[in-house]
Amino acid sequence: MIISLRGALQYMLTFMQKSKMEIDALGERVDYVENKMCEFTSTHNEMVDSHFELEDEVKHLKMKMADLEDHARRNNVKFRGIPENVKPLELKRFLKDMIKKLMPTIPHQQLEIDRAHRLPKPPHISEKLPRDVIAKIHFYEVKDQLMQYARRNSPLPDPLTGIVLYADLSQATILARKNLNSITKILRNHSMIYRSGFPTKILVEHKGTSYSINNLEQGLKILRSWGILPKDEVIISDKSTPGKMPQDWQKNQMNPLYTLFKTTYIEFMVQHHHLLEEKHIYIKYISFTTYLYIKHTTNFSKCTRNYNES
Incomplete structure (x- = not known):
């Protein structure tokens, strides 16, 4: 029986040493993957930071481009509602007479319009409405006074009641103003006066x-x-940006496989503690190697049988 038990223990030790080598190899591979994951996380977060910087720069450049475009359009005025029977060659004369009627105090020499023409009709505009007219007024002061008058006196007096004036803005500026619609809606709901x-x-x-x-x-x-x-209260924004990967995890000092390996034997000791103590069989765990110290009794067969039955 002693020879049989020694053989079983030797087989177990050989198996454990082989398992240790395999777990060490797996531990090295896991360490390599963890290191690569750390490098990947760091690189990804650096790219996210660069993305945010580039996003801010692009946003700044777009604002500059929109500002330049708006300045190029600053003397333009859009007129909606001018009848189609006003011919293209008659648009300048019609607009001059209109401005003179609305603001008679403006000197005649300042009533100068560089150009005026009709625009293609947007899809959302009814077919019954005439095409819009865009005009460039030579003097910005005249254009500004005209827009202020239109804001204070809406609708315009007869016979210009059906005509509406709009500022000519770039698409980027129009979109930016639309993004502020949620703010203006809240202001209107609280009867707060604002202006653009x-x-x-x-x-x-x-x-x-x-x-x-x-x-x-x-x-x-x-x-x-x-x-x-x-x-x-949260107002959802359409902006979508990438997020950073969390770095709250750390590599374990003890390999997870090693922990699992050790936990299995700790559970074994807890489950068979009384039997092992009674039969003077002790299991100790040192590093990756498990070995048995045996204090033999006068009845090895009974000890071995009880151990196997457990």
Whole structure:
């Protein structure tokens, strides 16, 4: 029986040593993967930072381009509702007479229009409405006074009631103003007077202080500071940006496979503690090797049988 038990123990030790070598090899491979994962995470987060920087630069360049385009259009005015029976060659004369009728105090020498023509009709405009007319007014002061008059006197007096005036803005500026619609809606719901600044500002006065809102995030912050918008209310933005990968995990000092390997034998000792102690069989765990110390008794067969039955 002693020879049989020794053979079983020797086989077990050989198996454990082989398992140790395999686990060491797997541990090295896991360490390699963990190191590569750390490098990947660091590289990814650096790329995300670069993405944010490039995104800000592109946004700044787009704003500059839109600003240049708006400045090139600053003397333009769009007229909606001018009848189609006004011929292209008659548009300048019609607009001059219209401006003179609305603002008779303007000197005749300042009533100069560089060019005027009709625009293609947008898809959302009814077929019954005439095409819009865009005109470049030579003097910016005249154009500014005309737009102010149109804002104060809407609709225009007869016989110009059906004509509406619009500023000529770039598509980027129009889109930026649309993104602020959620802010202007909240202001209207609270009966707060505001006006649009150039190019995409919202100018509003609250308790004697003037505020300038340039973007959605700034507007939400200001509205929350006024107590108009609840702190827990969220307005969804269309902006989508990549996120960083978390680095809250650390490589374990002890290989996970080693931990599992050791835990299996700890559970074995707990489950068979009383039997092993009774039969003077002790299991110790040192590093990766498990070996048995045996204090033999007078009845090895009974000990071996009880061990196998457990």
